[in-house]
Amino acid sequence: MLLCSVLCLQPISFAAALSITATSAYVMDADTGETLYEQNADLRRTPASMTKVLTSYIVHQELEKGTLTLDTQVPISANAAAISKNANYPLSVPLTQSSYSVDTLLTLLHVPSASGACVALAEAVSGSEAAFVSRMNATAQQLGLDAVYYNVHGCGPNKITARSQAKLTRHFIDTYPAVLRYTAQSSVTFEGKTYTNGNTLLGGNYAGADGFKTGTFGDSGYCLSSTAVRGGRRVIAIAMNANSRATRISDSAQLLDLGFAEIARRDASRAATQVTLSPSGSARTFAPITVTADLSGLTAVYYCKARWYINGNPVPGYGNDNFYAKNGRVSTLQYVPNGTEGDTLTISLTLTMPDGAERTGTVTLPLEHTALTLGGYLNPSAVTCYPGVSIPVKAVIAADAPLSSLRVSASWQLDGQPIPGFSNPLFRIDSGAATSAYTLTLPADAAPGSHTLSLVLAEGSAAEHILSCEITLLDAAEAAA
Structure with a gap:
């Protein structure tokens, strides 16, 4: 079976060429979620105004739900106006009117990083900043972020890891790509004053840059989450605790450069990948066949989607959206044909790359059909009882076939529905006999009447056989009366 791998490739070959001041850094391929570089990426640090990314994300959730629109007028409380x-709350952008539109406040949040705008939006969404902060922490948990928040603007002890900041940024862009309309602005004029974005990668200074958020306050050092797109590929870079405004920009430019170079290296490796399949022997119904896939030609490791197919149909349980590909990597398929495939088995493993390109290995085998007759019984075959009891049932299985060892699918079912966790696609029958046991526990509120517990063997094939136990449930309420 294809096993999931952790999305972490470290170190990369040219990381030593970096010269950055940030003490925590992380670079992600936004299309695949792959780690392209990391340095102290799982150490919680103060994000400062990068906090505002989650504040904006929650506002965008409300826009999606329709509780807010971009034109909604948000009242400016005395608290928000004062902040x-x-x-002491960077950046100071005075809110002098009684209300502003959501669109205006989001612009101020993202471009000059206005803390007062954050508070006004939080109060509009949740009634108070404290209530909004509770939602921030709940949302962070739902998104799997390693973070904790105490305020909506970042002027305080909020904490997050560089990896989680990248994860949040990627999710935000994927879910609400319109946010880039705000993050890409290098400046904005508001009430007669022009405010510049601290992310000076924007405005054509770094090709493809379109956001995302700066942060500087207290012990945070100088932080920047940045993103850029080149050739249709997006990189997200996080620099935390750089030593100046200038170095957080130069650090981020280096990290983005590294990201694009590493993506190009991995893309070249993806294009060169070869997949070779090797079956263990001939194919025969109800006998397991093992097929191994060997990867070669790779010049760099990478992640992709991987799926095994039989005659063009995906094999259940044999797929992985985060398959770790490297030279010499072996993936193994174990499959038991049941005769529904026809007279041949075309077996393939397909690797699907982020751009949709595929690398496939294929082998076609003639399928020899085995005459198979299944039989047997369940003990007991019938039960009358009240709800709330447990019924141990044993299956005694017989098979008539020329093979001494067989594999068939086996699934315990109640009233025709599979019981979760009690199925086996490779159930073994040796020397024409096998047993299986299951204990059915009937809930106390089970409906009275007739029910059927079954063991279904070789489901869907010409040899399908069903062993059944008929259960009659009496009315517990009537018995108590």
Whole structure:
């Protein structure tokens, strides 16, 4: 079976060429979620105004739900107005009117990083900043972020890892790509004053840059989450605790450069990948066949989607959306034909790359059909009882076939529905006999009447056989009366 791998490729071959001041850094391929570089990426640090990314994300959730529109007028409370004019809350962008549109406040949040705008939006969504912060922490948990928040603007002890900041940024762009309309702006004029974006990668200074968020406050150092697109591929870079405004920009440019170079290296490797399949022997119904796939030609490791197919149909349980590909990697398929495939088996493993390109290995085998007759019984075959009891049932299985060892699918079912966790696609029958046991526990509120517990063998094939136990449930309420 294809096993999931952790999305982490570290170190990369040219990481030593980096010269950055940030003490935590992380670079992600936004299309695949792959780690392209990391340095202290799982150490919680103060994000400062990068906090505002989650604040904006929650506002965008409300826009999606329709509880807010971009034209909705947001009242400016005395609290929000005071914070907007307080130089201790970067950045100070005075809110002088009684209300502003959501669109205006989001622009101020993203471009000059206005803390007062954050508070006004939080109060509009949740009634108070404290209530909004509770939602931020709940949302962070739902998104799987390693983070904790105490305020909506970042002027305080909020904490997040560089990896989680990248994960949030990727999810935000994937879910609400319109946010880039805000993050890509290098400046904005508001009430007669022009405010610049601290992310000076924008405005053509770094090719393809379109956001995302700066942060500087207290012990945070100088932070920047940045993103850029080149050739249809997006890179997300996080630099935390750089030593100046200038170095957080140069650090981020280096990290983005590294990301694009690493994507190009991995794309070249994807294009050169070869998949070779090797079956263990001939194919015969109800006898397991093992097929191994060997990868070669790769010049760099990468992640992709991988799926095994039989006659063009995906094999259940044999797929992985985060398959770790490298030279010498082996993936193994174990499959038991049941005769529904026809007279041949065309077996393939397909690797699907982020751009949709595919690399496939294929082998076609003649399928020899085995005459198979199944029989047997369940003990007991009938039960009358009240709800709330447990019924141990044993299956005694007989098989008539020329093979001494068989594999068939086996599934315990109640009233025709599979019981989760009690199925086996490779159930073994040796020397014409096998047993299986299951204990059915009937809930106390089970409906009275007739029910059927079954063991279904070789489902869907010409040899399908069903062993059944008929259960009659009496009315517990009537018995108590």
